[in-house]
Amino acid sequence: MDKKQYAKLPRAFYVDPDVVKIAQKLLGKVVFTHIDGIFTAGRIVETEAYCGRNDRACHAFARRTARTEVMYGPGGQAYVYLCYGIHHLFNIVTNEAGLADAVLVRAVEPLIGLEEMQQRRGCVVPARLTKGPGTLSQALGIHTRHTGTDLLGDSIWIAEELHAKPFEMETDVRIGVDYAGEDALLPWRFLIKDSPWVSVKKKSPTRN
DNA sequence: TCTAAGATGGGT
DNA sequence: CCCATCTTAGAA
Numbered sequence: 001m002d003k004k005q006y007a008k009l010p011r012a013f014y015v016d017p018d019v020v021k022i023a024q025k026l027l028g029k030v031v032f033t034h035i036d037g038i039f040t041a042g043r044i045v046e047t048e049a050y051c052g053r054n055d056r057a058c059h060a061f062a063r064r065t066a067r068t069e070v071m072y073g074p075g076g077q078a079y080v081y082l083c084y085g086i087h088h089l090f091n092i093v094t095n096e097a098g099l100a101d102a103v104l105v106r107a108v109e110p111l112i113g114l115e116e117m118q119q120r121r122g123c124v125v126p127a128r129l130t131k132g133p134g135t136l137s138q139a140l141g142i143h144t145r146h147t148g149t150d151l152l153g154d155s156i157w158i159a160e161e162l163h164a165k166p167f168e169m170e171t172d173v174r175i176g177v178d179y180a181g182e183d184a185l186l187p188w189r190f191l192i193k194d195s196p197w198v199s200v201k202k203k204s205p206t207r208n
Numbered sequence: 209t210c211t212a213a214g215a216t217g218g219g220t
Numbered sequence: 221c222c223c224a225t226c227t228t229a230g231a232a
Contacts, residue, residue: 048215057215067228085226087216104215124218134216144227176215199216 006030006159011152014075019094019101023049024190026092026103028164030111033156035141038116042108042130042140043161045195048174049188050091052100057180060100070148071100078149078156080142087134090142092151092158106133106175106189108140109197132199168193175199 009029016022024047032041052060052071059081060068070079071093079091079102091102108130110117117129117139130136137143142156149156172189191198 050215059215063229065229081215082227084214084216084224086224089215091215106215128217132217174215179214 005162006032007162008152008157008159011074011076014092014094014151015096016075017095017099019051019103020049020188022092022094023047023103023188024169026105026158027169027190027192028167029158029160031090031105031108031140031156031158032112033140033142034154035146035156038113038141040113040117040140041111042136043111044105044107044158045109045192046105046107046198047190048104048106049190050102050104052102054183055180055186055188056183057174057177057186058100058102060102064100068100071102073097073148075101076151078142078146078151080137080144080147082144083134088137088143089133090137090140104133105136107131107191107195107197107199108136109195110139127196131197167195 026044026047029044030041050058052058060071074097075094077093079093081089083089091104093102095101110130121139130139151157170191170193171187173185174189177184
């Protein structure tokens with residue numbers, strides 16, 4: 001069995017003005033976590049882009065508060081948001097300081113630490129281990145306390161698999177952002193085609 | 209202070 | 221379909 005090789009993504013990858021392009025490029029990359037002494041990894045199969053300046057779905061749109069402050073920092077750190085009081089959603093901050101963009105990681109394919117992920121998740125069927133933004137965070141051990149974590153450190157980081165297999169990309173509208181009006185129609189959700197690990201498809205927003 | 213709503217997920 | 225669960229933002 002040949003050992004796969006990975007290269008940690010450099011700061012320049014994140015400090016880029018085009019968050020939509022970064023969301024696409026993150027597909028196929030691998031998230032590693034070393035949290036609470038447990039080492040896990042998962043291949044990103046689904047992302048969504050959020051832009052602070054022209055996208056009402058973005059938490060940082062027209063507001064700079066304690067919660068969104070991390071998004072106004074330089075790219076390459078984690079923004080972890082607590083949704084519905086229960087789910088920790090893992091985002092990757094992009095762009096330079098002052099420009100608040102982020103990519104939400106919506107699903108990963110589990111690669112390393114399957115047993116530990118299973119334990120963190122409790123009793124769930126293996127097929128649902130990391131399928132969805134809340135579940136992947138739980139499986140990887142990512143918590144709101146990790147907001148601000150530098151993705152070039154040794155706690156949470158993202159790497160590229162060298163000689164990775166090519167794949168086809170699918171584009172869709174983002175999930176659960178109907179409140180954003182017209183911006184809910186932006187095609188800013190990206191998926192690896194035919195991956196069994198992408199989150200469930202829900203109804204698309206409608207225009208009225 | 210008070211309150212409504214939310215980038216979900218799991219069960220019925 | 222239903223609802224747990226609690227932080228946050230914005231209003232009062």
